[in-house]
Amino acid sequence: MDNQLLSFTEENYLKIIYLLTERHNGNEVSTNQLAEHTQTKAASVSDMLRKLAEKNYINYRKYQGVTLTEAGEQIALGVIRKHRLWEVFLVEKLGFGWDEIHDIAEQLEHIDSKELTKRLDDFLENPKFDPHGDPIPDAKGKMPSVSYQKLSEIALNQSVVMMGVSVHSPAFLQHLDKQQINLGCGLKVLEISDFDKSYSILLDGKTTIFVSNEVAKNLLVSIDE
Amino acid sequence: MDNQLLSFTEENYLKIIYLLTERHNGNEVSTNQLAEHTQTKAASVSDMLRKLAEKNYINYRKYQGVTLTEAGEQIALGVIRKHRLWEVFLVEKLGFGWDEIHDIAEQLEHIDSKELTKRLDDFLENPKFDPHGDPIPDAKGKMPSVSYQKLSEIALNQSVVMMGVSVHSPAFLQHLDKQQINLGCGLKVLEISDFDKSYSILLDGKTTIFVSNEVAKNLLVSIDE
DNA sequence: ACAAAATTTTAGACTAATCTAAAAATATAT
DNA sequence: ATATATTTTTAGATTAGTCTAAAATTTTGT
Secondary structure (H helix, E strand, C coil): CCCCCCCHHHHHHHHHHHHHHHHCCCCCECHHHHHHHHCCCHHHHHHHHHHHHHCCCEEEECCCEEEECHHHHHHHHHHHHHHHHHHHHHHHHCCCCCCCCHHHHHHHCCCCCHHHHHHHHHHCCCCCECCCCCECCCCCCCCCCCCCEEHHHCCCCCEEEEEEECCCCHHHHHHHHHCCCCCCCEEEEEEECCCCCCEEEEECCCEEEEECHHHHHCEEEEECC | CCCCCCCHHHHHHHHHHHHHHHHCCCCCECHHHHHHHHCCCHHHHHHHHHHHHHCCCEEEECCCEEEECHHHHHHHHHHHHHHHHHHHHHHHHCCCCCCCCHHHHHHHCCCCCHHHHHHHHHHCCCCCECCCCCECCCCCCCCCCCCCEEHHHCCCCCEEEEEEECCCCHHHHHHHHHCCCCCCCEEEEEEECCCCCCEEEEECCCEEEEECHHHHHCEEEEECC
16 A cells, blocks of 8 residues: 555546557547446446546546546556556466456556565566567556557568557457467468458468458567568 | 455455454454454444345344354455465565565455466465464365464473464564564573563574563464474 | 437436444443 | 443445436537
8 A cells, every 4th residue: 555546446447548548549538438448337437537637637628538647647557557567477477378367457456555566577577568468667657669560451471570469358369379379479461362351371480370350450560570 | 356246345344353253262253343453433333244244244243243154254264365375475476574565465365366366376385374374274265273372371491483473563573573583483481581571582592582571472383392 | 501319418316335423232330 | 239431333424436317519411
C-alpha cells in the first residue's frame, strides 16, 4: 500500500481508456466502447467519466468522448507496467501458456507496492516486452514506442520476424500455438489466395503453413534485416 | 477467477476469525476483537456477522461470539495458504525482509486462481512454513499442526531451536534482526534477571545476548534433540 | 435538410460496506 | 443483588459502483 489514490475500478477505466486511445491512434474513446470493455452499461460509464473528469484524470467532452490527462496517463501506464511484468512472471517463472495469463494479470496489476514492482522487474531481468510482444512501460511511466506492421501489409517474399499480436483472445493464441507460430519466428508470405485471401507462409525458412486473412491481419511483424 | 464466491471483505473477515479463534484455542471470537482487527466499528462487524451467518460460513450466537463453520474454515485456510505462499515468494525470490512482507501479502492473498496457487507452490518447492515460521495449509485445506513453546516457558539451560514468532509487527521483527535472532538458530536460556525478568541467552552456542521478557514471550521454539 | 436511428446523459433506484447514535443485552463491582 | 459500566445490536444514513428507463444530443440516410 504505497498510495492507494484510486479504486480498483477507477484504475481499470484509466487503463482501458489508455489502451483504446492507443488503438485509435490518439483519438477520443466513446462511452459505448468503454461500456463494452468494462462489461458495464453506458449509463454507468457516463457516471464514472464525470467522476474521473472531476479528479482531472481525463479530458471529457460530453457526447464527444474522452482522452487521458497527463495524470491519468501516468496511472494507466503504472497499471499496464504491472500487468505486463506479471505476465512475464507467469510465463517465464511459472510456466503458464501465453493464452492463460490475461485474467490472472488483470488481478495482479492492481497490487499496490512500488517496492514490489521494482523487485519483480529486477527478478525478471528487466524485460522490455511481455509474452504477447507488447512493450512494458518503464518505471518512470514512459511507454517505449514500437512500430510493427501487420503481416497483411507486408510485400510478398519479404522476410519478417514475428513480434506480437493485436488480439489476445485465448482462442487466437491457441490457434497460433497449433500452427507453431511463436514470437521471434521467421515468416515470409509466399502467396495470397485470390479465392479467400488466405496466406501461404514460409515458417522459419522451413515449413509452409496456411493462415486465414483474419490471422494475417492480427500478426505484428518487423522487417528482418 | 476460478470462483469468486466471496468478496475481498468477506474473505478477510473469515481469515481473521480463523486466526483469532486459533489464538484463543478454539474459543469464540468477539465482535469487538473483530472490529479491532478489521479496522472498523463494532456496528459494522455485527452487520457482516449477520451476513456471514446467513451464508453459513460462521456459527453466530448474538452477544456471545462466532466460530467458523466447516465451509468458512475452508475459505479461511485457502486465503491463509495464499498469504503464506506469497510471503515465501517475497522473501525467497524477491529478497524482501520478513518485516516488509505482510502488507503486500494481505493484497496477494485475494488473487483468485487455483492454477496460480498450484504453480506458485511448485515454483517455491512446496514450502511447509512461511518466513515467520507459520505453517502453510495444504492444497486440500488442512492446516498442519505444530506445537511450539514460548521461550519464556523453557527451562534454564535447555537447548532449543528458534521456530517462529507470535507477533509479526515490523518493529519486533527488526528488533530480532538487530540481535541476529533468526529462524533456525540455537538458543539456550542461561539466566533470568530477578530485577526485570530479562533473559541472558546463548545464541548458536557462541555469543551471549540479552532480551526483554516481552521478547522471550513472543519467541516460539522447540526442544533441540 | 430533416426524420429516423443511434448514442449518450440524466434521473431515480439498488447493493455492499461502512458510519454514528441509540437501544438492548451482558458483565462487573461493591 | 442490583446499579453501573461495557459490549453488542439495531436503526437510519452515506458512499461507490452499478442498473433501467427516459430525456437529450449527435449521426445517418435519403
